[in-house]
Amino acid sequence: MIINIGGGVIGLSLAFRLLSAGQAVTVVERAAIGQGASWAAAGYLEPTLTKSETAQVEWKSLQDWPQFVKEIEDCSGLDVDFQTRGQLRIAHAETEQAVRYDHDARMAAGWQVEGLSAPQLRGLEPALSDKITWASHLPQVSWVDDRKLFHSLGHGSDGYLRAPYYTEQLANMILSPTEFG
Secondary structure: OEEEEOOOHHHHHHHHHHHHOOOOEEEEOOOOOOOOHHHHOOOEEOOOOOOOHHHHHHHHHHHHHHHHHHHHHHHHOOOOOEEOOOEEEEEEOOOHHHHHHHHHHHHHOOOOOEEEEHHHHHHHOOOOOOOEEEEEEEOOOEEEOHHHHHHHHHHOOOHHHOOOEEOHHHHHHHHOHHHHO
């Protein structure tokens, strides 16, 4: 049996993969599944701007997400609301130089980016503030509804997804039985 410490997005994803491979998995989580740092996260899937090994792994992960989501949804019967609709980094007069710098850096790093003028933006969304002067569109940025993801991974309709789950107190009793007599 594999004991997986942590019931956030990484811990549950790992448990999902291990269960998919036929391994017995027990998830140990300090609180409720998905209620820690992962719960507060926005669910954005956006690789870092650096040209590092970490960024390479992040790009590969972003490319793999659609298949991973399909597997989760097929097993759970639940929608996790994964979307790749991009992101607009908007600029006001005071921030336009910084947003353009970020845009250029992303382009140099190989990102798909598109600069949009104020008139182009208002063509997309007429209700935008007149104070918005420019935007950088990042079409590769994706996101997932982390709450739906946790529900699908932790409580899917198919028992295949379910792994034994213990809170910190129970985990302490299991992992250190002599302390609890």
